[in-house]
Amino acid sequence: MRNLNTMLIMVLCVNLFALNAQHEISKSTYVLQNIESRDKESLDGLWQVIIDPLENGFYNLWLDPHKGKKAFFKNSKMKNKSDLIEYNFDTDYQLMVPGDWNTQMEKLYYYEGTIWYKKTFDFIEKFDEKSFLYFEAVNYEAKVYLNGELLGQHKGGYTPFQFNVSGKLKEKDNHLIVKVDNKRKREAIPTINTDWWNYGGITRSVHLINVPNNHIVDYGINFIKNKKNNIQGWVTLSNKNNNDVIIEIPELNKKFSIVASNGFASFEFRAKPELWSPKNPKLYKLNIKSSTDSISDDIGFRTIETSGYEILLNGKPIFLKGISIHEEAPFKTGRVTSEEECKVLLNWAKDLGCNYVRLAHYPHSETMVRLADKMGLLVWSEIPVYWTVLFENPDTYKSAETQLTEMVARDKNRASIILWGIANETPEGDSRLDFLSRLAKRVKLLDKTRLVTAASNTHNSGNKVKLIEDQLGNYVDVLGINSYCGWYGGSPESCSKWQWRNLYNKPIIISEVGGGALQGLHGDPGERWTEEYQNAVYVNNIEMMRNIDFLAGVSPWILMDFRSHRRHLRRIQKDFNRKGLISEKGLKKKAFFTLKEFYLSENNY
Ligand code: GCB
DSSP states (O other): OTTSOOTTBOOOSTTHHHHHHHHHHHHHHOOOSOGGGSEEEEOOEEEEEEEOTTOTTTBOTTSOBOOSTTSGGGOOOOSSTTOOOOOOGGGSEEEEESSOSTTTSGGGTTOOSEEEEEEEEOOOOOTTEEEEEEESOOBSEEEEEETTEEEEEEEOSSSOEEEEOTTOOOSSOEEEEEEEEOOOOTTSSSOSOOSSOOOOBOOSOEEEEEEESSOEEEEEEEESTTOTTEEEEEEEESOOSOEEEEEEEGGGTEEEEEEEBTTEEEEEEEOOOOOOOSSOOOOEEEEEEOSSOEEEEEEOOOOEEEETTEEEETTEEOOEEEEEEOSBOTTTOSBOOSHHHHHHHHHHHHHTTOSEEEEOSSOOOHHHHHHHHHHTOEEEEEOOOBSSOOTTOHHHHHHHHHHHHHHHHHHTTOTTEEEEEEEESOOOSHHHHHHHHHHHHHHHHHOSSSEEEEEEOOEEOSTTEEEEOOGGGGTOSEEEEEOOBTTTBSOHHHHTTOEEEESSSSOEEEEEOOOOBOTTOOOOTTSTBSHHHHHHHHHHHHHHHHTOTTEEEEOOSOSBOEEOTTOOOTTTTTTEEOOOSBOTTSOBOHHHHHHHHHHHHTTTO
């Protein structure tokens, strides 16, 4: 095996530190990379559920956890006709997985609390295989039980987690029970106050993944920071003995073997791949093989860096023509649950002339990010550190850091992602700065090859001057600014007169700008909620943006109307934030075409 073409492998040293940092991360999360190409069975479909607002299936009268058959995770059955068991999954409701519960059953529309999910499945054990239960996302807290025993728990509604269930499965009738709780909590990430719907449930797919006993766990591959001809990578294996690993990128004519010791191998080689960009989203097949396992992925190579006010993609300045997107399904509303729905959203972004999307305000599904890779859309991906989280609370910080780590661990190989977002519109203060600067350092440790950002507010400093002076600017590479001129402040016409000042020699993205309109409602441009008013907001803000010389991009708020608990105007909003350029039914508003025209006029990028 070692006689394979081993040319041009400069086995490491230089970047050992960076590689080891990533290795540490992958060890601490231990989530299998690239589930798409693993051998797996789907546990999606209908699950039996019990709605349990009082958590009666978990606590007794005195709020001590049940130990016996009253615990719902025991899936107890009546033993005889006189037996008293006050729950029965099999005669209760059903919900679809993946899916939020709020839009599946009218009575659950506003529900926030606990629902127990149960799936029964059979399993054929194969010699020398390990099995993992893999959850793509559960909002917010999941306690997972297999055949009556706790496997573990996870907090955070938008990142994957898994449990090793090897040796724990039976041939028939395994019952997997998940207690899902989406109660909003002050100390959680996000906290209780958000401008999006708190969709509860097993919102993304569940898989039973079977891998060889000795398997490939994780890997990372990328250019060495901003060096276009040097690729570096690493692989982690479950087996700690010495192992040969073959790395192959057929289209680059590279195939070589490296030796993993203690479950880790790294490599570095020279190559001149075609560079990934929105205009040419070139992906290369990467094959990784050990003596017992193999995995394939589609990888793009590009560099991203900043220089003064500019963002450089593959060494050249790029203006990010973007749009913000919530992961909400077009036409039906509720959480996105299929690749088709992701495609509709990203195709709309393409139609608008975008080269970039801000996937707000939490990590979107892996499907979405992989599509962005294929379709050539640059991505800002973020964690839900939103508004007033408890910056002083160590557990809150820990949760933010865990969600950040899980996001980077899952998506570190996606060329489309150029920006890791660590926060959105957080109120300034010392504890916030301490919290966010720690997050910024953490993400830099996890990934040195991408840029760090956060969305902040501006300050008005008299005489129509907007000042960018948030101290967070010292810690991020790119500053996002949410600016709602013409909607939350001033008339649309006043916006074109604003001057901007930037205290940092760094690129600025207007991460949000926009206004609301009910699709189909027309009037004069001074009348709120009409398409004309929204359009006037865009026309004037575009004029303003053309005058900001340090502007590196924009992602207006937002592609499609989305559900929010904060939007009460019955005749207009109907629980929807109406700042979409497209209605939830898929109908485009006037401002869509205005923004499109602006983007078409910036067609060098
Ligand atoms: C913001 C938030 C976003 C809201 C938006 C709005 O600044 O970042 O989550 O939805 O304003 O519509 O008010």
